[in-house]
Amino acid sequence: MLPTATPWSRTRLQQALRLYLVTDQASLLGRTLADVVLAAVHGGVTCVQLREKHLGSRDFHAQAMALMDLLRPLNVPLIINDRIDIALACGAQGVHLGQSDLPVQRARALLPPEVFIGWSVETLEQVAHSVALPLDYLGVSPVYATPTKTDTATPWGLDGLKEVRAATALPLVAIGGIHAGNAAEVLAAGADSLAVVSAVCSAADPRASAQELKRLIDAR
Amino acid sequence: MLPTATPWSRTRLQQALRLYLVTDQASLLGRTLADVVLAAVHGGVTCVQLREKHLGSRDFHAQAMALMDLLRPLNVPLIINDRIDIALACGAQGVHLGQSDLPVQRARALLPPEVFIGWSVETLEQVAHSVALPLDYLGVSPVYATPTKTDTATPWGLDGLKEVRAATALPLVAIGGIHAGNAAEVLAAGADSLAVVSAVCSAADPRASAQELKRLIDAR
Numbered sequence: 309m310l311p312t313a314t315p316w317s318r319t320r321l322q323q324a325l326r327l328y329l330v331t332d333q334a335s336l337l338g339r340t341l342a343d344v345v346l347a348a349v350h351g352g353v354t355c356v357q358l359r360e361k362h363l364g365s366r367d368f369h370a371q372a373m374a375l376m377d378l379l380r381p382l383n384v385p386l387i388i389n390d391r392i393d394i395a396l397a398c399g400a401q402g403v404h405l406g407q408s409d410l411p412v413q414r415a416r417a418l419l420p421p422e423v424f425i426g427w428s429v430e431t432l433e434q435v436a437h438s439v440a441l442p443l444d445y446l447g448v449s450p451v452y453a454t455p456t457k458t459d460t461a462t463p464w465g466l467d468g469l470k471e472v473r474a475a476t477a478l479p480l481v482a483i484g485g486i487h488a489g490n491a492a493e494v495l496a497a498g499a500d501s502l503a504v505v506s507a508v509c510s511a512a513d514p515r516a517s518a519q520e521l522k523r524l525i526d527a528r
Numbered sequence: 529m530l531p532t533a534t535p536w537s538r539t540r541l542q543q544a545l546r547l548y549l550v551t552d553q554a555s556l557l558g559r560t561l562a563d564v565v566l567a568a569v570h571g572g573v574t575c576v577q578l579r580e581k582h583l584g585s586r587d588f589h590a591q592a593m594a595l596m597d598l599l600r601p602l603n604v605p606l607i608i609n610d611r612i613d614i615a616l617a618c619g620a621q622g623v624h625l626g627q628s629d630l631p632v633q634r635a636r637a638l639l640p641p642e643v644f645i646g647w648s649v650e651t652l653e654q655v656a657h658s659v660a661l662p663l664d665y666l667g668v669s670p671v672y673a674t675p676t677k678t679d680t681a682t683p684w685g686l687d688g689l690k691e692v693r694a695a696t697a698l699p700l701v702a703i704g705g706i707h708a709g710n711a712a713e714v715l716a717a718g719a720d721s722l723a724v725v726s727a728v729c730s731a732a733d734p735r736a737s738a739q740e741l742k743r744l745i746d747a748r
Contacts, residue, residue: 365629409586
């Protein structure tokens, strides 16, 4: 059998996305991003999204390069939020796009084929539309209301997540208000992966928090 | 003689940059960007930089595409501020980088060879450093204090501009507080090009304002 065009087979991508950390500088409780990310990865985080909506390009790029240096030896993919130029410059493995970011086809045309693309969906119309787009996963956002991101749409809830699950075969990354207390029901509703921000970034012990979440994911 | 790698010979670039409009949504006095840009180009503006520090990527991209559609038939190059991904996506002819944007070499590596790069310099150390960088022009910023951009460094003044002129052979685009009343002295101090924001964007008649500036440039 010939190798596929991308090194990210559906199965490998699903594995890589299992416990998905989204960074938030404001939630680190005074710790460095590198320290929190490293602890989280040691606890079981399988991929990291760098989200920086307020940094200048030079600082965003510097942070991305630093995270690449940290994550590459650990075989943990780095996903860049929104900025295709930063993803290209640092050699990130993935890009995550929201509804106010570049159109998916434009981003796809700018990226090498081995860089995967995820897309946040906030409505069933967007889920239906996603079938026609060159996407590798969907971010179901937000599942629950969350204080981390205030510009989000109406929460999907578990019933909404089930509807998304019924509508697409793409890997689903659930995000928004997810923690160890509700992880099992989110997975049961059809999520392939859990994305967390404050549940790990703001945890007293990010490694232990990631371990607990990973245990719940692996137990499915 | 073989053609050069880039279609932008020094001479052609200097001509293209002569009267350089930098957009500012906040300065349009209620008019649309397209209307102001078109009037400015008809008045003599030779290139347009789209600067959008506050728009999301999707809106920035949409604006860039709209300006490309407007300017391409007029043979007026579009220069994108900061965002290499937007420049790539819309097929802009140039990119302008500030000191807090991507490092110049990184940007150069991401762009096709025919896309030119300008860099804002705020100190003589940066001018000295620019010799080692793959740059096509320098933005001398700001020449005078300006209300349009509040994060700028100490103004160069005319003496500072003369020092930059003595230190580099790159085309110099002077920016910051330039209008018809001081254009002649800025050109006499060594600027190859004048960049304007409010002098055209906020003019009662952007076309007439551009005409007056172009007349001063052509009179040199």
